[in-house]
Structures are given as C-alpha cells and as structure tokens.
Amino acid sequence: MIRASAPNKLILCGEHYVVYGAPAISIPTDSRNTVELEETNSDEIVLETNFGNGSISKDGEFSGQKVIECLHAVHKYVFSKSKNKKFTGFKAKFHHSGAPKGMGNSASAAAAFSVALCKLYGIKADKKFLFDATQAGEEISHGGLPSGIDAATVVEGRPQIFEKKFNPTKCVMKSVNLVLPHGxxxxxxxxxxxxxxxxxxxxxxxxxxxxxxxxxxxxxxxxxxxxxxxxxxxxxxxxxxxxxxxxxxxxxxxxxxxxxxxxxxxxxxxxxxxxxxxxxxxxxxxxxxxxxxxxxxxxxxxxxxxxxxxxxxxxxxxxxxxxxxxxxxxxxxxxx
The missing domain is CATH 3.30.70.890 (GHMP kinase, C-terminal domain)
Known part of the structure; x- marks a missing residue:
C-alpha cells in the first residue's frame, strides 16, 4: 500500500482578484487530505472519495461522477511522464480532512494523489512536477486554467505571496514567514x-x-x-x-x-x-x-x-x- 497526504489551504486575501494578476496571500493549514493506493489485478483504476466515485480504464477513459474527474487529469499527467508507460490497476481511496469548500480540497487531493502516483510509477518528482500535476487536476475542477495559488500553497507547504503575470502567462510565487499578531x-x-x-x-x-x-x-x-x-x-x-x-x-x-x-x-x-x-x-x-x-x-x-x-x-x-x-x-x- 502507498499512502500520501497534502495540506489544505486558506486564502487570507486576494481570492478572485488573483486570477487577474493581483497579489494574494495564502497559507497551508494543519488539516490534510490523504489517499491510499493499493494495487489490484484488474485492468482499471478505482477511485473512491467522500464526494463521489469513479474509474479509469486501461485505455485512459474516465467514468464516474464529474466532481472527481480532476483525479483523472492528475493520473493522465503523471502517467504520461512515466518511462515505461506500463498501466497498473489499483484502488485509490481518498480520506477527506473535513475541511469545508474554500480550503483547497481539490488541490490537496490532487497533490496527495500526485505524490502517491509518482511512487507507484517510479518517478522522482520535484516541486515543479507536483505543481504541474496538481494544476492539471485544478484546471478540471475550476472549469479553466486556475490562478495556481491553491496548488502553489499546497505543494510548497509554506505561506505564499502569489501573483499571476501575463504576456507570457506565468505564476510568480514567493514563500514567506507570516505570523499572526500576539494573542x-x-x-x-x-x-x-x-x-x-x-x-x-x-x-x-x-x-x-x-x-x-x-x-x-x-x-x-x-x-x-x-x-x-x-x-x-x-x-x-x-x-x-x-x-x-x-x-x-x-x-x-x-x-x-x-x-x-x-x-x-x-x-x-x-x-x-x-x-x-x-x-x-x-x-x-x-x-x-x-x-x-x-x-x-x-x-x-x-x-x-x-x-x-x-x-x-x-x-x-x-x-x-x-x-x-x-x-x-x-x-x-x-x-x-
């Protein structure tokens, strides 16, 4: 069995404006989403989550509830980077942290899934790889290319000042030490x-x-x-x-x-x-x-x-x- 986890996140200020290039402040939290991967003898990947279930066939086709289709995108990205491209059937069971909507659950689950998949497929992933894999899932969850602030905060595991630049489009992230006022x-x-x-x-x-x-x-x-x-x-x-x-x-x-x-x-x-x-x-x-x-x-x-x-x-x-x-x-x- 492979088990991986990733933190939730909170945006302190800047949600929505960050999509258009404004700076935002985001922090990882101490709550974490977890995924467990267990290999099976089947020709499919079974996805079980608190929000719905689905599967991915050997041909890479997704079926199931749309709310978890983002996990298919994560698998597609990571699998495309594996060297031998050998499909492995497994069951992935996701455990929700209990964090409500707005705390980056989709990015957290995608990042945890990315880490577990890299272990499964023998990929040595750096933070840039994990960010890109998480963003692949986030693009499905957000209905378009997201700002990247959720993925950046979750993958870095530190408070972030985040800005999106244009022409060309790129994400600028800076890890910072932030502390709340005493008391x-x-x-x-x-x-x-x-x-x-x-x-x-x-x-x-x-x-x-x-x-x-x-x-x-x-x-x-x-x-x-x-x-x-x-x-x-x-x-x-x-x-x-x-x-x-x-x-x-x-x-x-x-x-x-x-x-x-x-x-x-x-x-x-x-x-x-x-x-x-x-x-x-x-x-x-x-x-x-x-x-x-x-x-x-x-x-x-x-x-x-x-x-x-x-x-x-x-x-x-x-x-x-x-x-x-x-x-x-x-x-x-x-x-x-």
Whole structure:
C-alpha cells in the first residue's frame, strides 16, 4: 500500500482578484487530505472519495461522477511522464480532512494523489512536477486554467505571496514567514446547508459582476489593473500586520474590507453573511469568505484567542460548524 497526504489551504486575501494578476496571500493549514493506493489485478483504476466515485480504464477513459474527474487529469499527467508507460490497476481511496469548500480540497487531493502516483510509477518528482500535476487536476475542477495559488500553497507547504503575470502567462510565487499578531487566531466556518456552488460558477459570477467578457490573458493590462486598485491597498495593509506585534484590530478591519469587495461582486451568500454576523457580534476582529465563495463556501474568522470559544459556541447555536486552524508547515508527502 502507498499512502500520501497534502495540506489544505486558506486564502487570507486576494481570492478572485488573483486570477487577474493581483497579489494574494495564502497559507497551508494543519488539516490534510490523504489517499491510499493499493494495487489490484484488474485492468482499471478505482477511485473512491467522500464526494463521489469513479474509474479509469486501461485505455485512459474516465467514468464516474464529474466532481472527481480532476483525479483523472492528475493520473493522465503523471502517467504520461512515466518511462515505461506500463498501466497498473489499483484502488485509490481518498480520506477527506473535513475541511469545508474554500480550503483547497481539490488541490490537496490532487497533490496527495500526485505524490502517491509518482511512487507507484517510479518517478522522482520535484516541486515543479507536483505543481504541474496538481494544476492539471485544478484546471478540471475550476472549469479553466486556475490562478495556481491553491496548488502553489499546497505543494510548497509554506505561506505564499502569489501573483499571476501575463504576456507570457506565468505564476510568480514567493514563500514567506507570516505570523499572526500576539494573542490572536483564525477560525474556519463551514457554511454548507443543502447545496454547493462550484468554483467555476463563482469565477464566472465575479467576471459578470465586473463586466469582464474575455479570459484574463485576453484583457489589456490597464483593464486588469483597474479591477483591483481598491483591493491592492487592502493587500498591502494585511501583509504589514502579519507579524508578532501587528495590530489585530487593523488586520480585522482590512479583512472586513476585503469581504465587502467580494460581497459586492456577488460571491457571498446568505449563509456566509449569517455566520459572519454571528462572529462579529461575538467580538471577532474581522471575518471574510475564503476561497471562491458561493453556497457551501468557507468563512475565515479572525479573533482574539480568548474570544474564540464564545464565537465557536455562537456559531454552533446558529447551525454552523467551526474550528480553529493553524498555519501548516509541510507540503505533500508519503506517509508509507
């Protein structure tokens, strides 16, 4: 058996804007998705996940639920790089970390799967290889070429400042050491009720709200830059406060302002706003959606450590599951 895992991620600021070239800050978390590969005597690959099942035939054809088709893309990429191209039948069982939508579950699962497949096919993979393999899956999950911020954060296993450059298109990533101001913490809230929107749907909704009719790489730099003028001031402020002696109240205010921009773009929901109001009423410094948003999206709450218990209780009474999360320190890895 081969077992591999990879971290989830949280975007502190910059979701959606990052697709158009704005800088974003993302962190890996201490929660991890895991996959177990066990070889079989069959001529197919069986995929079992918490979100659906599927299979890949010896001819490389995928069948199953669309939500996990991204795993087919990961296998296709890794297998194409193997030297002998010898197909191996196996069962892949994925174990979900419990992290809600918005915490990079698709990138985490893809990265863990990539590591396990490299072991299976005898490939010595560096971080660039794992990033590309993860992005292959993310392109299916996102309904188009994604920014790469999820894949970069998960694969590096360290906080990232991420920017997407154009003409030619490339991703610029910088690992940084980020620390929350003394006495503060993050909570993650799962706002799922009865339905989930896809990341692709939210990317399209953001584009429509901003009257964008072309892919990011087809826009002029002037149009792209105009999209995130207001956001860029927020980004600089957030980065300045992520230090031990940072101002928690100011950091919370900046996160609130980032959320207001995203809400105006139509990617928040009634549930996200409800959970956010509960957190703010319980004395959180700030709260914003994290990730693509939409139905079932995650909410990031920033608060004093001593206020966390009261906020979690209030959210629970409101019907929301929440938990404290820490900045992770490891990228994808083999467990056995």
């Amino acid at each position: 503060t913490c993050f909570l993650v809230v799962d706002t799922f009720k009865n339905a989930r929107d896809t990341t692709a749907d939210q990317i399209q909704k953001f584009a429509v709200a901003n009257k964008i009719e072309k892919p990011p790489d087809k826009l002029t730099s002037a149009i792209r830059n105009a999209l995130f003028v207001e956001y860029e001031h927020i980004y600089k402020g957030v980065l300045a406060e992520l230090k031990p002696n940072g101002n928690g109240a100011r950091l919370g205010d900046l996160l609130n302002k980032n959320h207001e921009l995203l809400r105006a773009a139509g990617v928040s929901t009634y549930e996200i706003e409800d959970a956010r109001n509960i957190a703010i009423c319980k004395n959180a410094y700030g709260a914003k959606l994290t990730g693509a948003g939409g139905r079932g999206g995650a909410l990031l709450v920033y608060c004093k450590i001593r206020a966390a218990k009261s906020i979690v209780k209030g959210l629970s009474l409101g019907g929301f599951r929440s938990f404290e999360t820490r900045i992770g320190t490891e990228g994808p890895k083999l467990e056995i």
